[in-house]
Amino acid sequence: xxxxxxxxxxxxxxxxxxxxxxxxxxxxxxxxxxxxxxxxxxxxxxxxxxxxxxxxxxxxxxxxxxxxxxxxxxxxxxxxxxxxxxxxxxxxxxxxxxxxxxxxxxxxxxxxxxxxxxxxxxxxxxxxxxxxxxxxxxxxxxxxxxxxxxxxxxxxxxxxxxxxxxxxxxxxxxxxxxxxxxxxxxxxxxxxxxxxxxxxxxxxxxxxxxxxxxxxxxxxxxxxxxxxxxxxxxxxxxxxxxxxxxxxxxxxxxxxxxxxxxxxxxxxxxxxxxxx
Amino acid sequence: xxxxxxxxxxxxxxxxxxxxxxxxxxxxxxxxxxxxxxxxxxxxxxxxxxxxxxxxxxxxxxxxxxxxxxxxxxxxxxxxxxxxxxxxxxxxxxxxxxxxxxxxxxxxxxxxxxxxxxxxxxxxxxxxxxxxxxxxxxxxxxxxxxxxxxxxxxxxxxxxxxxxxxxxxxxxxxxxxxxxxxxxxxxxxxxxxxxxxxxxxxxxxxxxxxxxxxxxxxxxxxxxxxxxxxx
Amino acid sequence: xxxxxxxxxxxxxxxxxxxxxxxxxxxxxxxxxxxxxxxxxxxxxxxxxxxxxxxxxxxxxxxxxxxxxxxxxxxxxxxxxxxxxxxxxxxxxxxxxxxxxxxxxxxxxxxxxxxxxxxxxxxx
Numbered sequence: 001x002x003x004x005x006x007x008x009x010x011x012x013x014x015x016x017x018x019x020x021x022x023x024x025x026x027x028x029x030x031x032x033x034x035x036x037x038x039x040x041x042x043x044x045x046x047x048x049x050x051x052x053x054x055x056x057x058x059x060x061x062x063x064x065x066x067x068x069x070x071x072x073x074x075x076x077x078x079x080x081x082x083x084x085x086x087x088x089x090x091x092x093x094x095x096x097x098x099x100x101x102x103x104x105x106x107x108x109x110x111x112x113x114x115x116x117x118x119x120x121x122x123x124x125x126x127x128x129x130x131x132x133x134x135x136x137x138x139x140x141x142x143x144x145x146x147x148x149x150x151x152x153x154x155x156x157x158x159x160x161x162x163x164x165x166x167x168x169x170x171x172x173x174x175x176x177x178x179x180x181x182x183x184x185x186x187x188x189x190x191x192x193x194x195x196x197x198x199x200x201x202x203x204x205x206x207x208x209x210x211x212x213x214x215x216x217x218x219x220x221x222x223x224x225x226x227x228x229x230x231x232x233x234x235x236x237x238x239x240x241x242x243x244x245x246x247x248x249x250x251x252x253x254x255x256x257x258x259x260x261x262x263x264x265x266x267x268x269x270x271x272x273x274x275x276x
Numbered sequence: 277x278x279x280x281x282x283x284x285x286x287x288x289x290x291x292x293x294x295x296x297x298x299x300x301x302x303x304x305x306x307x308x309x310x311x312x313x314x315x316x317x318x319x320x321x322x323x324x325x326x327x328x329x330x331x332x333x334x335x336x337x338x339x340x341x342x343x344x345x346x347x348x349x350x351x352x353x354x355x356x357x358x359x360x361x362x363x364x365x366x367x368x369x370x371x372x373x374x375x376x377x378x379x380x381x382x383x384x385x386x387x388x389x390x391x392x393x394x395x396x397x398x399x400x401x402x403x404x405x406x407x408x409x410x411x412x413x414x415x416x417x418x419x420x421x422x423x424x425x426x427x428x429x430x431x432x433x434x435x436x437x438x439x440x441x442x443x444x445x446x447x448x449x450x451x452x453x454x455x456x457x458x459x460x461x462x463x464x465x466x467x468x469x470x471x472x473x474x475x476x477x478x479x480x481x482x483x484x485x486x487x488x489x490x491x492x493x494x495x496x497x498x499x500x501x502x503x504x505x506x507x
Numbered sequence: 508x509x510x511x512x513x514x515x516x517x518x519x520x521x522x523x524x525x526x527x528x529x530x531x532x533x534x535x536x537x538x539x540x541x542x543x544x545x546x547x548x549x550x551x552x553x554x555x556x557x558x559x560x561x562x563x564x565x566x567x568x569x570x571x572x573x574x575x576x577x578x579x580x581x582x583x584x585x586x587x588x589x590x591x592x593x594x595x596x597x598x599x600x601x602x603x604x605x606x607x608x609x610x611x612x613x614x615x616x617x618x619x620x621x622x623x624x625x626x627x628x629x630x631x
Contacts, residue, residue: 004375015363081361088359092326093376094349194289271330275323307554439552446549467518467553487517487557496514 001095005103010110012081013073017111020069021118024062028122031059032129059126063119070115074108075183083191087275097269101184101262108180109173160240167247174254181261182208188265192272212257219253277340279304279423279454280325284334287320287478294320296478297334304422305451309465309486310458311501312475318458319356321475322425326353338423349377352421356428358408362401366394366411377419385418388444406437413441417448424448424455430464442468463498472497474504508534510551518553522561530570530581531592541571541579 034052082090082100090100186208190201223246280302287295295317302308310318323329324336327343338347360369366389373380389396392410400408413429426445430438445455446468459465466486474482481504486497493500508529512521529535541547541562548558562579565571569587573579582588607617 001376008372008375011368012361012363085357085359086361088328088353088355088357089361091328092348092351092353094345095376096345273328275328305556307556442552443549446552446555447545449545449548449555463514466514467512467551467557470554470556486554487519490515490517494515499514 002099002103005095005099006106009077009103009107013077013107013111016069016073017115020062020066021115024066024118024122027055027059027062028126030055032126035126035129063122066115066119070108070111073111074104074180075187077108078104078184079187082269083187083197083275085275087273091269091273091275097266101265101269104184105177105180109176112176160244164240164243164247167244167251171247171250171254174251174258178254178258178261181258181265182212185261185264185268188268188272192268192274194274194276208261215257216253219249223249278302279339280456281337281340282321282334283337285321285324285331285336286333287317287324287329288332294478295324298475298478298480299334300473300480300483302423302454302456304454306470307445307449307455307457307468309462309469309472309497310456310475311460311462311472311497313460313505316475317478318475319427320478322353322427322456322458325423325425326351349379350422352416352419352424354412354416354424354426354429356431358400358412360400360408360412363399365397365399367396369400369411369415370396373415373419379420381418381420385414388414388418392440406433409433410437410440413444417444420450420453422453424453426455426457428459428461429457430459430461438464462501463496466497469497474501476505508550510553512553519557519560519564522551522553522558523564526561526565527568527570527591528595531588531595535581537581537585537588538583539581540577541581543578 034055080086081104091097182205186205187201189204190199191197193200278301280300282298282300285295285298286293298317298321310321312318320329324331325338325343327347336343338351341347343351364372370382370385373385374382386396389411392407392414394403394407394411394414400411403411409429409432413426416424416426429445430441433441442465445457449455457465457469469486471483471485472489473480489495489497489500495503508525510525512518526535530537535541542550544559544562545555547562548555551558562571562573566573566579568591569584570582570591571579572582604617612620
């Protein structure tokens with residue numbers, strides 16, 4: 001059932017996310033061609049210059065739009081599909097509330113990652129274009145995997161690097177989930193009431209922000225206290241250990257935040273659902 | 277085992293007591309009218325049967341189970357609101373119902389849509405209100421469920437559509453299923469009902485059969501209702 | 508078949524009457540196969556249980572017989588139909604005479620009216 005929900009969720013969100021991604025790609029292509037145009041002979045013609053500059057601007061705007069839309073879609077999808085009239089369909093399907101939430105979390109996560117990757121690639125391509133080199137040249141000048149590995153081993157960081165990378169990936173994923181759940185929990189809690197649902201959702205959003213920021217700040221302060229007396233900057237061994245610990249703390253706090261918000265969402269949807 | 281059972285079921289919203297110790301049982305093969313004025317608790321009862329609300333007190337059981345994932349697969353619910361996503365095409369909705377509900381009969385739905393000249397490629401937002409209501413009803417009635425909960429299925433539609441909806445309900449009759457029709461338009465629906473339940477201000481006032489009321493009181497249920505609920 | 512229901516009588520007894528009338532007036536000829544309960548109910552716009560009850564009553568009367576696998580049929584027994592026809596005609600006449608009595612028409616006047624009506628019908 002979860003698979004079916006995810007499929008349905010992708011179908012519903014792809015309607016908007018795919019065209020936007022397509023627009024980003026298309027504009028990046030145009031923008032890169034325009035860069036050639038701006039630097040080449042065509043830049044003599046003022047009309048064309050304005051046109052090219054406009055394309056650059058549109059390209060930048062599209063990137064921002066793509067990032068913003070990923071968040072907007074995540075929020076509005078949850079709101080319209082679960083908290084408005086469509087909820088009459090969703091909450092009477094033979095699925096659990098958990099499955100409904102996870103389907104949305106997973107799909108939002110995928111879109112965030114896809115959009116980020118897309119923006120990254122498109123910016124890399126543009127950077128290459130601007131610098132006038134081609135991908136082949138850049139790859140040629142990059143150290144080979146063996147060289148990189150040996151260099152890192154010399155610093156003594158290689159073994160830890162794998163662990164650190166994995167932890168960072170985990171941290172990123174959990175952070176995205178935590179952000180989504182922050183919105184989901186705020187909306188679900190706000191909609192338990194019969195009046196001023198949106199206002200209350202915003203209030204809950206702010207309260208939750210405040211609460212978790214306090215938590216993170218106290219953890220951060222405690223972390224700094226623990227650091228007192230050590231000089232991590234001087235010793236790579238201590239440095240990697242410090243980073244590893246910091247990442248674990250980050251993972252821990254995000255996991256706790258995500259879990260708390262997840263259960264807040266589930267409970268408010270199960271007990272307090274008040275569709276009208 | 278009764279298909280639907282309420283045991284001293286109560287639901288309160290703040291200071292409003294929407295349902296007050298409602299007890300009733302519904303057996304298979306019966307078409308029951310849940311009749312009462314607006315705000316009497318009809319919709320609240322149906323929502324409780326679906327798990328869209330949780331009871332404040334008492335129990336509600338579908339074939340002995342509390343409302344949840346399992347009961348959803350045997351209950352077919354038609355809310356009195358437009359609940360289908362506007363952007364979806366009819367074909368996509370058929371896909372969705374077929375995907376999630378094992379008891380969905382796609383051929384039956386397709387046939388009914390064809391007979392009403394509803395194009396599968398049409399999007400919900402392109403439909404008139406009447407067409408939308410017919411489409412929603414077709415989806416609900418194309419399931420071979422144990423319990424059908426229809427909330428105001430004929431409110432706000434033209435007489436021809438109303439006749440079609442009632443005919444669909446009759447033709448869909450299954451002796452192993454129960455149908456609950458919640459409405460305040462009693463005269464139109466009376467002939468289709470086996471039994472009626474009068475509900476007012478969250479309390480059950482009467483549970484009887486259409487023919488028994490007519491025999492005992494010498495008037496239609498519609499007229500009797502007006503008497504009972506006279507302001 | 509035109510179905511017409513009053514609000515103050517149980518539906519199943521009205522169904523019995525109207526189907527019986529359809530049979531004795533030949534709308535459902537003897538031996539005719541009746542549609543399924545569900546189809547008949549849908550046509551009449553009534554609950555299938557109610558239609559079933561009515562048909563069972565008619566079965567008990569002998570107006571209708573059911574063969575388990577093939578369905579329900581109008582009786583082919585002419586006596587039963589004649590009997591029902593006669594009963595219906597008598598009821599109609601009784602009702603008519605009662606109305607005439609209320610209007611204050613004595614017997615001879617009634618007969619005169621009937622003869623006039625007959626002549627008019629013969630002419631047209």
